[in-house]
Amino acid sequence: MADEARIDKWLWAARIFKTRSIAADACKNGRVTINDVNVKPSHMVKVGETVSVRKPPVTYSFRILKTIEQRVGAKLLPEIYDNVTPQDQYELLEMNRISGFVDRARGTGRPTKKDRRAMDAFLNLEDL
Numbered sequence: 001m002a003d004e005a006r007i008d009k010w011l012w013a014a015r016i017f018k019t020r021s022i023a024a025d026a027c028k029n030g031r032v033t034i035n036d037v038n039v040k041p042s043h044m045v046k047v048g049e050t051v052s053v054r055k056p057p058v059t060y061s062f063r064i065l066k067t068i069e070q071r072v073g074a075k076l077l078p079e080i081y082d083n084v085t086p087q088d089q090y091e092l093l094e095m096n097r098i099s100g101f102v103d104r105a106r107g108t109g110r111p112t113k114k115d116r117r118a119m120d121a122f123l124n125l126e127d128l
Contacts, residue, residue: 005044005068007023007034008024011051014062014080024041028040032054034050048064050062051081058089061086065080066081
């Protein structure tokens with residue numbers, strides 16, 4: 001096992017991001033910080049560092065227990081990192097889920113042009 005790993009590879013290998021390119025984009029866009037400093041995808045991480053990943057509306061924090069660059073199974077994740085995300089972040093996520101945008105069924109939003117014309121025709125018939 002190496003004592004250092006690239007941050008983009010580690011984020012992908014630890015299953016924090018689905019692909020390595022998404023992890024690299026997050027680093028480039030300033031969503032990944034180590035000790036409150038934005039890092040590039042090529043930044044080398046060490047055991048014991050705390051990585052913060054901002055996935056709006058929540059900022060997750062992870063303490064690195066093992067540096068890896070090969071993806072591992074989900075059952076092995078407790079050996080890779082320790083989730084040190086504050087509880088208030090999870091409460092923020094829950095509040096956002098409860099009170100935030102509710103998914104609409106397809107077709108229940110704004111009317112299409114055809115629907116709008118049908119409504120106008122119906123309303124014009126009522127006026128007569």
